[in-house]
Amino acid sequence: MIYVVIDGDDIGRKLASCYLSNRVDDLKATKDLVDLTTQHISDLLLRLGYEVFFCAADGVTGALKVEKIDVGALYQEIENIAGDELAFSVGVGKSLREAYVALLYAKSTGKGRACEYSSIGSNV
Template identity: 45%
Template structure:
């Protein structure tokens, strides 16, 4: 079983900036973009044969028993993401490994994929 976890980069900072600017329209736009992006990512993963585990806020988690080209899938995620939001992703043989891989991706530049699979 392989797990992939995807999370928006710097989303908390963008939310905070909207609050501090009293930017209601910007906060609404960010919310709309995040909802649309996570739905697109979830649909993409489903089309690739993944089972969705989580899809909310700025994150998506899914699993699959099949082999996948995760670099290609991540490239497709980047293509469908709005220009204002980047995503990082982690892949692993467990939820824990996928999450650690995600933390690695976010700690080393963001907008990247790290794979901690055992195979």
């Protein structure tokens, strides 16, 4: 089983900007964009055969009953869905915990990228 944890990058900053500049319409538009994008990412995972456990706020989590996935291809499809307005980081592992650790690693090493738990600490 392969788990994926997907989380939006800097969405909180976009929302904070709306609050601080008192832009209600921008806040609503950002919320709608994030909701739509995460739903499309969830739909992508479902089409690829994943079981989706979580789809809320700016995150999606699921699992696929395989030994290995093409992380680069999955990340490219997520980038295509997100477009230029949003960015996501992805963690992949053989357990929910491993996938989450890989997500934290992806976010702490630049964001906007996918990381496999098995590659943490290597030069890959």
